[in-house]
Amino acid sequence: MTSIDDYLLSRTRRQFFGHGALRMGGVSLALMAAQRVTAQELAFAEQVNPPLPGFPHFAPTAKAIIYLHLNGGPSQLDTWDYKPHLADHFDKDLPDSIRLGQRITTMTSGQARLPVAPSLFKFARHGQAGIWASELLNHTAQHVDDIALVRSVHTNAINHDPACTFVTTGSEVPGKPSLGSWLAYGLGSESNNLPAFVVLTPRWTSKQAAQALFSRMWSSGFLPSRYTGVALRSVGDPVLYIDNPEGISTSHRRAMLDSLAELNQRTFERFGDPETQTRIAQYEMAFRMQSSVPELIDLSGETQATLEMYGPEVSKPGTFAASALLARRMVERGVRAVQILHRGWDQHGSLPSEIRHQCYDTDQPCAALLQDLKQRGLLQDTLVVCGGEFGRTVYSQGTLTATNYGRDHHPRCFSMWMAGGGIKGGTVYGETDDFSYNIIDKPCHVNDLNATLLHCLGIDHERFSYRFQGLDQRLTGVEPQHVLQEILA
Numbered sequence: 001m002t003s004i005d006d007y008l009l010s011r012t013r014r015q016f017f018g019h020g021a022l023r024m025g026g027v028s029l030a031l032m033a034a035q036r037v038t039a040q041e042l043a044f045a046e047q048v049n050p051p052l053p054g055f056p057h058f059a060p061t062a063k064a065i066i067y068l069h070l071n072g073g074p075s076q077l078d079t080w081d082y083k084p085h086l087a088d089h090f091d092k093d094l095p096d097s098i099r100l101g102q103r104i105t106t107m108t109s110g111q112a113r114l115p116v117a118p119s120l121f122k123f124a125r126h127g128q129a130g131i132w133a134s135e136l137l138n139h140t141a142q143h144v145d146d147i148a149l150v151r152s153v154h155t156n157a158i159n160h161d162p163a164c165t166f167v168t169t170g171s172e173v174p175g176k177p178s179l180g181s182w183l184a185y186g187l188g189s190e191s192n193n194l195p196a197f198v199v200l201t202p203r204w205t206s207k208q209a210a211q212a213l214f215s216r217m218w219s220s221g222f223l224p225s226r227y228t229g230v231a232l233r234s235v236g237d238p239v240l241y242i243d244n245p246e247g248i249s250t251s252h253r254r255a256m257l258d259s260l261a262e263l264n265q266r267t268f269e270r271f272g273d274p275e276t277q278t279r280i281a282q283y284e285m286a287f288r289m290q291s292s293v294p295e296l297i298d299l300s301g302e303t304q305a306t307l308e309m310y311g312p313e314v315s316k317p318g319t320f321a322a323s324a325l326l327a328r329r330m331v332e333r334g335v336r337a338v339q340i341l342h343r344g345w346d347q348h349g350s351l352p353s354e355i356r357h358q359c360y361d362t363d364q365p366c367a368a369l370l371q372d373l374k375q376r377g378l379l380q381d382t383l384v385v386c387g388g389e390f391g392r393t394v395y396s397q398g399t400l401t402a403t404n405y406g407r408d409h410h411p412r413c414f415s416m417w418m419a420g421g422g423i424k425g426g427t428v429y430g431e432t433d434d435f436s437y438n439i440i441d442k443p444c445h446v447n448d449l450n451a452t453l454l455h456c457l458g459i460d461h462e463r464f465s466y467r468f469q470g471l472d473q474r475l476t477g478v479e480p481q482h483v484l485q486e487i488l489a
Contacts, residue, residue, distance in 0.1 A: 056458025061422020072345030086118035129426030139367035152430020177221035180337035190334030204344035234318030349406035387416025
């Protein structure tokens with residue numbers, strides 16, 4: 001018999017109604033004496049989501065993180081990794097000396113040829129640093145002096161599901177906490193009225209089918225479930241049932257939650273289940289979000305200049321532009337981690353046309369986010385990260401023509417960028433070969449990147465662990481990882 005069975009059997013009918021009557025009496029008294037509750041009266045004097053004792057380990061350079069995940073694997077060859085000599089190899093087979101017998105997916109392993117496909121897009125140098133960027137990124141490229149570009153990221157996984165799980169949780173094995181959950185657990189949040197970790201999943205313009213998003217990408221895994229990311233919906237109400245039912249006032253809701261919290265606290269004191277505490281915290285946060293979320297998504301107070309900076313899609317709820325602006329508003333209100341997952345980057349065919357759609361969605365909003373944060377003095381305290389789960393192959397998947405090609409998955413090298421929060425702008429870390437196929441200088445494993453993100457937030461990744469299944473589990477895993485010191489300011 002479980003402790004829960006024992007608890008249920010121990011509750012006689014008389015005990016149930018006895019305790020229930022007390023609770024209902026308390027609710028009735030609270031309702032009779034209730035006055036209108038103000039936001040100030042509801043706010044706790046102390047932090048709702050405090051950090052763990054001893055956290056951060058050292059003075060952080062960033063207080064919050066905005067992680068822009070481009071789901072599907074954007075092509076580094078068509079965005080950030082300029083390879084001018086590829087034009088000389090158009091439609092020639094990828095040399096064996098470059099491939100080195102490395103595994104490729106079953107989607108191209110059966111092709112008779114692996115023809116090299118140079119990018120169709122023009123590249124130019126930008127900023128004082130002279131960093132190369134594609135014409136697809138003309139807006140973001142104007143901010144390269146604030147950006148550290150890492151061209152040598154690599155991962156273990158070659159397919160989307162394990163690769164997305166890896167880049168967001170530090171492991172291919174499902175069930176591990178996501179980056180945002182680790183941060184919410186360790187650092188808590190300065191906001192008492194919004195969750196510590198919020199997730200946005202905007203729609204995309206590309207017409208190709210997109211990979212599914214799994215909640216494990218923002219799950220708390222084996223950490224207490226209160227640290228799971230709260231996903232705001234891109235269509236309709238951002239949170240279901242955010243409004244009180246008809247006939248229920250704020251004061252009524254407050255009285256009911258207070259009584260419910262007392263009942264849950266008694267249960268916790270008896271059985272010690274930490275998930276009971278999670279329930280109490282989640283009910284309380286849901287109550288606070290009833291006023292904070294409508295205010296958060298109301299963009300009417302933004303200036304016209306700000307809205308124009310994010311582009312024409314910003315006024316449409318559920319777009320990447322609107323999500324980027326909401327991300328700024330969240331960190332401004334003390335949210336610790338914001339994750340935006342933009343789908344549609346899995347371009348196995350028709351890449352030139354499809355990637356234009358995706359960059360239309362993201363380029364101007366990314367640039368606006370950096371500019372907006374900088375103008376408000378928030379960029380120095382906010383770490384912005386952008387990239388996918390892997391890169392794309394230099395050879396074409398399917399038929400190659402002078403105006404069209406596709407690219408397969410490529411985990412051996414891809415590009416990501418970081419800005420703000422202690423990052424040294426105008427820097428480039430790592431280098432790939434002439435085919436953007438192998439790393440030839442300064443490789444950066446996904447968990448090296450995670451170690452660097454934690455470092456910026458004041459956390460020593462080797463000292464940040466959680467005991468689970470007999471192991472001291474870490475975001476960065478058990479293998480040695482290193483912080484990218486060269487990109488730190």
